[in-house]
Amino acid sequence: xxxxxxxxxxxxxxxxxxxxxxxxxxxxxxxxxxxxxxxxxxxxxxxxxxxxxxxxxxxxxxxxxxxxxxxxxxxxxxxxxxxxxxxxxxxxxxxxxxxxxxxxxxxxxxxxxxxxxxxxxxxxxxxxxxxxxxxxxxxxxxxxxxxxxxxxxxxxxxxxxxxxxxxxx
Amino acid sequence: xxxxxxxxxxxxxxxxxxxxxxxxxxxxxxxxxxxxxxxxxxxxxxxxxxxxxxxxxxxxxxxxxxxxxxxxxxxxxxxxxxxxxxxxxxxxxxxxxxxxxxxxxxxxxxxxxxxxxxxxxxxxxxxxxxxxxxxxxxxxxxxxxxxxxxxxxxxxxxxxxxxxxxxxx
DNA sequence: ATAATCCCGACTATTTTACTTGGTTTTCAC
DNA sequence: GTGAAAACCAAGTAAAATAGTCGGGATTAT
Numbered sequence: 001x002x003x004x005x006x007x008x009x010x011x012x013x014x015x016x017x018x019x020x021x022x023x024x025x026x027x028x029x030x031x032x033x034x035x036x037x038x039x040x041x042x043x044x045x046x047x048x049x050x051x052x053x054x055x056x057x058x059x060x061x062x063x064x065x066x067x068x069x070x071x072x073x074x075x076x077x078x079x080x081x082x083x084x085x086x087x088x089x090x091x092x093x094x095x096x097x098x099x100x101x102x103x104x105x106x107x108x109x110x111x112x113x114x115x116x117x118x119x120x121x122x123x124x125x126x127x128x129x130x131x132x133x134x135x136x137x138x139x140x141x142x143x144x145x146x147x148x149x150x151x152x153x154x155x156x157x158x159x160x161x162x163x164x165x166x167x168x169x
Numbered sequence: 170x171x172x173x174x175x176x177x178x179x180x181x182x183x184x185x186x187x188x189x190x191x192x193x194x195x196x197x198x199x200x201x202x203x204x205x206x207x208x209x210x211x212x213x214x215x216x217x218x219x220x221x222x223x224x225x226x227x228x229x230x231x232x233x234x235x236x237x238x239x240x241x242x243x244x245x246x247x248x249x250x251x252x253x254x255x256x257x258x259x260x261x262x263x264x265x266x267x268x269x270x271x272x273x274x275x276x277x278x279x280x281x282x283x284x285x286x287x288x289x290x291x292x293x294x295x296x297x298x299x300x301x302x303x304x305x306x307x308x309x310x311x312x313x314x315x316x317x318x319x320x321x322x323x324x325x326x327x328x329x330x331x332x333x334x335x336x337x338x
Numbered sequence: 339a340t341a342a343t344c345c346c347g348a349c350t351a352t353t354t355t356a357c358t359t360g361g362t363t364t365t366c367a368c
Numbered sequence: 369g370t371g372a373a374a375a376c377c378a379a380g381t382a383a384a385a386t387a388g389t390c391g392g393g394a395t396t397a398t
Contacts, residue, residue, distance in 0.1 A: 002172075003171075003172060003282075004385085004386075005386075005387085006385090006386065006387085008275060008279065009387095011275050011278070012273060012274050012275050015274050015275060016274065025343095027342085027343065027344090028343085028344080029342090029343085035273070035274070037387095038387075038388050038389080039388095040387095040388065040389060040390080041386095041387060041388055041389090043344080043345075043346085044346095044387095044388090046344090046345095047345075047346080050344095050345095057343085057344055057345080058343085058344080058395090058396085059342085059343055059344045059345080059394075059395040059396055059397095060341090060342065060343055060344080060395055060396030060397050060398095061340095061341065061342040061343065061396070061397045061398065062342080062343085062396090062397060062398090063342075063343050063344065063395085063396075063397085064343075064344085065344085076278070103303070103307055104181060104204070104307070105181050105184050105185065105204070105304060105307050105308065105311075106177060106180050106181050106184060106298075106304075107303070107307075108301070108303050108304075109180070109245070109293070109298065110177065113172075113286070113289060113290070116285070116286075116289055117282070117285075117286065120282060120285055121282070124278070129275075129278065132277070134272070134276070134277050135274060135275075135277075138272055138273070138274050138276075139274065142274075173354085173355080174355075174356085175354090175355065175356085178356095194374095196373085196374065196375090197374085197375080198373095198374080206356095207356070207357050207358080208357095209356095209357065209358060209359080210355090210356060210357055210358090212375080212376075212377085213356095213357095213377095215375090215376095216376075216377080219375095219376095226374090226375050226376080227364095227365085227374085227375080228363075228364040228365055228366095228373085228374055228375045228376080229364055229365030229366050229372095229373065229374055229375080230365070230366045230367070230372065230373040230374060231365085231366065231367095231373080231374080232364085232365075232366085232373075232374050232375065233374075233375085234375085
């Protein structure tokens, strides 16, 4: 179980999805703006999440992504493994022959720690997170921003600014 | 508390030191051969370990490194922080303003996990590790190899091979 | 038909890790 | 006092991973 910002991006995005469950599907553009992650990078992450059977995408206008399973049966560990692929910590990668076919000195220590991390992340689901007060608080602030973007001119401005930046390159 | 192979190298080397405590100081060359880490890379790691007050080096023939503190009062977390310097996991780095001055959605989750990892690694000392049966077993095998190197011709061969490789470049 | 959206592959930039090179000092042994 | 063994030091390189870009499809609601 490796811990990288990549995995964190994925969990954040999935949590965003979970928070909007029941409403219309969430577009990557929406997540990109709210969580400040590049759209194309999100696309790559979601390709992996889709292959792992964690999300379903629907194309066309009004489309976007939805969770493919109940949020209470998606653990954080699952999300991270989906985008991380090889979870081995290079050398000592699950196999016990990290040093000339022998276990290295600290083999058991890292395995033990890795297990502990997995246990922790596997014991927490998206459903559990969306019910946490801090998450709800942050989500409400973000929802306000989202509303502003939809009803006001902000989104248009962002899109137009993007277009301008595009022409400049 | 970040987890990288760099930290693992450092812990392995420190454990090697702890295992030889009481004998003559351990040379980096010795560690390099036994743990299969490049000598110059070890030098860099030990520069940090020295600055953190975890080891003391003595120069000249017969010199090498020794632990600067009792092995029972050196935790694994200390060793890792010594070589890792910035322990922040980029964004969410301890500070609570990871997203536009606000906490990001998963802020508490990562802080919680980070604490758990630190707790675990801070609760284990080098002294504790050298008393573990698996570590003792691996150490004994490595000690046999070390003996062989000292008394036999193997070390000479390695050094000579290095010299040959040097001339080839 | 058009625009929104997912989908896809290849490419680039940045950062980190791991390692290299080529030294200089210090200190022991002879 | 010379030589060799070691720590010490700074600068560079190589490979990998992360993060992001670009340019296009393919679908589908309106």
